């Protein structure tokens with residue numbers, strides 16, 4: 482199963498086939514995993530991913546376990562169903 486590559490930052494446009502864009506704002510994007518992409522933190526498939534370049538961000542509606550990952554300029558929140 483392919484893992485998201487964070488080596489040179491995360492560019493979700495490289496995962497056009499696997500990730501479905503749910504919402505996009507100036508400094509954040511929320512995407513649904515419609516393939517079996519694997520979380521870079523725990524190695525399990527994730528449900529959705531939020532990626533942001535914002536310095537601060539409040540989140541609501543996240544249920545269940547989630548993982549964090551970061552690149553030089555981004556924070557990624559990956560949610561899991563269990």
Ligand SMILES: [Zn+2]
Pocket residue numbers: 520521522523524525527547548559561
């Ligand atoms: Zn994870």
